[in-house]
Amino acid sequence: MADIIDLSLVAASRRTLEKLLDKRGINYFLKTDARQPFRLDPARVDQVIRTAAKLGQPGRTPAPKAYEHARKLVRRELIRRVVGEMLQVGL
16 A cells, blocks of 8 residues: 655645744754754654644644654754754764
8 A cells, every 4th residue: 555645744844844944943953962962852853743734734634654754854854954063063
């Protein structure tokens, strides 16, 4: 059976992520833990997807697999940006 990919949710998630990154920066998505300084906060990642789902098509909840797919894409983008920041700092 084919997996469900909600392209409108993915697009809305990317737009929401870009807006939050422009407004708050990459540090907003990182946990504040001295032992693990570059760890993503899962609650902030989920917040992006929930916000995108509300803004994209109000009144409709996305399928669980579509939600997970969008979550993976947002995490992947955030990881890519964190690695880029780490390389600029020299870690």
